[in-house]
């Protein structure tokens with residue numbers, strides 16, 4: 001079915017194609033309602049029950065506009081956001097580029113979103129039975145030394161509509177954001193978030209897990225150090241990885257555009273980070289693997305390498321909704 005729509009979608013610019021898709025999924029959700037996640041290899045991660053290990057990565061539904069429609073694709077969890085305290089328009093367009101020869105995307109959206117209040121309003125009374133993660137960030141004009149306040153504002157507001165919170169300190173498109181994720185700085189954000197969390201409950205009225213999403217562009221020693229810090233920080237899972245600023249081995253026009261690269265060229269790096277995290281964390285924290293998962297076999301391999309959950313984004317653009325079902329089926333074993 002997707003093979004019928006894909007050529008038309010790929011003829012329009014990527015951001016317009018994205019908006020059209022979200023609007024269509026929103027209408028689908030309004031008309032048909034949410035669907036239960038497809039049953040696959042069920043698992044428990046951070047105290048949450050997942051009907052299958054396959055989820056939607058952050059950034060596709062930044063404002064939680066299409067949760068019901070997206071639920072119909074079968075995902076076990078949907079991560080919405082990144083959302084910031086105040087609405088912001090993001091970087092000037094064009095800011096998303098297809099790299100077709102590389103089965104990849106480059107984006108420099110810059111946390112365009114309608115703000116936390118709009119997201120909470122949309123998720124209030126959402127009856128999706130899968131797990132909902134809300135990915136939180138800081139506004140562009142918030143200086144780094146006050147960034148923790150943006151994260152605390154967002155977690156407090158999002159808690160009643162979220163099953164888990166994901167802290168995004170790894171987007172390459174908000175200047176200086178990644179400086180918050182060094183071994184010496186990461187607790188400046190994470191500690192206040194965890195303090196705020198201690199007084200919060202999630203949308204089911206139970207413990208609110210906090211996941212931390214990291215970039216793929218650390219050197220091995222630095223990534224290990226950050227993971228060692230997180231290991232003892234009372235967070236609940238690590239998400240690896242966000243998009244990369246690396247541009248190795250690309251063939252497509254647009255490959256030199258600024259922004260974060262996602263899709264097939266990120267796979268090796270994401271797998272390397274996963275292996276390193278599995279070694280370092282030794283089972284003390286679950287790992288959510290994301291980056292370049294383009295097939296059911298890719299998803300299966302991530303679980304074999306030590307991931308508890310797997311997320312998809314760019315694979316969906318190139319493979320369509322069939323990828324979700326393939327990944328759920330392949331990971332049943």
Ligand SMILES: Cc1cc2nc3c(=O)[nH]c(=O)nc-3n(C[C@H](O)[C@H](O)[C@H](O)COP(=O)(O)O)c2cc1C
Nearest residue numbers: 057058059081082107241242262263291292313314
């Ligand atoms: C257009 C686009 C927008 C994204 N926006 C966000 C975002 O707002 N927050 C976030 O944590 N990750 C965001 N990401 C990163 C994805 O969640 C994911 O980590 C990354 O794309 C690697 O996975 P993939 O190769 O399957 O796409 C975005 C990715 C893309 C392609």
